[in-house]
Amino acid sequence: MQVTMSVNGAEVSREIEARLLLVHFLRDHLGLTGTHWGCDTSNCGTCVVLVDDEPVKSCTMLAAMAGGHDVRTVEGLEQDGVLDPLQRGFMECHGLQCGFCTPGMLMTTRALLDRNPDPTDHEIREAISGQICRCTGYATIVRSVQWAAAEQAGIRTSLPEQDDSRASSAVGGAS
Amino acid sequence: MQVPAPFEYERATSVDQAIGLLDRLGDTARLVAGGHSLLPMMKLRLANFEYLIDINDLSDVLGYITVEPTQIRIGAMARHRELLESAELGRAFPIFADAEKVIADPVVRNRGTLGGSLCQADPSEDLSAVCTTLNASCVIRGRDGDRVVTMEEFHRGPYETAVGDAEMLTEVRFPLRPNGASAYEKVERRAGDWAVVSSGAAVWLDGDVIADARVGLAAVGPNTAGLPEISAMLTGQRPSEELYEQAGIIAARSCNPVTDMRGSEEYKRHLAKELTRRALRRSVNRINEGS
Secondary structure, eight states: OEEEEEETTEEEEEEOOTTOBHHHIIIIISOOTTSOOOOSSSSSOTTEEEETTEEEEGGGSBTGGGTTSEEEOGGGTOBTTBOOHHHHHHHHTTOOSSOSSHHHHHHHHHHHHHHOSSOOHHHHHHHTTTOOOSSSOSHHHHHHHHHHHHHHHTOOOSOOOOOOHHHHHHHHHHO | OOOOOOOEEEEOSSHHHHHHHHHHHGGGEEEESSOTTHHHHHHTTSSOOSEEEEOGGGHHHHOOEEEOSSEEEEETTOBHHHHHHOHHHHHHOHHHHHHHTTSSOHHHHTTOBHHHHHHHTOTTOHHHHHHHHTTOEEEEEETTEEEEEEHHHHEEETTEESOOTTOEEEEEEEEOOSSEEEEEEEEESSTTOOEEEEEEEEEEEETTEEEEEEEEEESSSSOOOBOHHHHHHHTTSOOOHHHHHHHHHHHHHHOOOOOBTTBOHHHHHHHHHHHHHHHHHHHHHHHHHHO
């Protein structure tokens, strides 16, 4: 069957099998391997993309179902060579180590900041609660999103206060 | 890589057209809404269909939450997030927000629907227990029009409902009664998981006595059936801790949990008792806070 959709603002049209999942359409048919393919069971959230501005787990959506809709992937965050505030936040605040979960984290938190430009820690944690990161313990991800929120609001003065007491106590315990 | 077996994809343009397709294709076809229950089953090849009929374009006509004087009508395509965020629904039935907060995760809740959850008929599914607790009725449309069934009639058993091959669940109706409140209590192993056990309660007061009360459980047997024995015991009584305790004992005795990776039968009966007690207590507290 033929499927046509907008991906990162450009219309794409391909002949596909109806059973093709959106994640494989993006990665294998369009070569957009920024979207990662993880657990395959809608648990890990690394495959999250935005469909009509809402985060969706692309391993649990058929490419056919995205036909006629606007899909945005992690490749669509950067605009004209300028990284999204979230991408810069993840760099500034060490929001990733291995990077496997990062595309999904970025897309979910992009949607969060679009709806709620000034989220609390709790709201950030709630938003990413369907996503798994095995490196950071989430604290630096939350901090990265806070950094991006402040950056967007134009009130960046310094890094958000360190709230990761576990990290500092772990250092203390090692000495 | 988990990929469904091959199928033909059709997109519904109207409810009648979808029913026409189902009528023509019979049991080789299945509707897909949010797809977050059906697609995983198809990926595991636990479900295989020759045709998949995508009804997501019907969100506009079946995605409503309509509050009327004596009932709330919710379209089958209302998504979890919409149910969670509806202030009107939350005021009338706080059980919805209680349950929706702990159904899967926010991203999954962007896609999953009320109708899809009920039609999946998983014995551990939370919205079926909510609908049972609230004495909901289901509107099923076929070629010859609508029929309305109770939740007990709708939910026939695990993964089995009253919806026929050429039919579609279009709406769920919740009767509104004065001076009532509801609550949902769930224990899960980790955020977003299926329930180990869940209990929903709804209570209506007449003065300081219980005019009616209902309890619905999830994950403790093949059905999410209500517990009429609890309703009979509570009706006409003044709410008290002793009463909640008795209701919990009936819940623990009446359910049929099995030992599995989520817990032992004994533990699940303990949860059925304790969560029923908490849900009833919270419902009554909510009535008193609201009055």
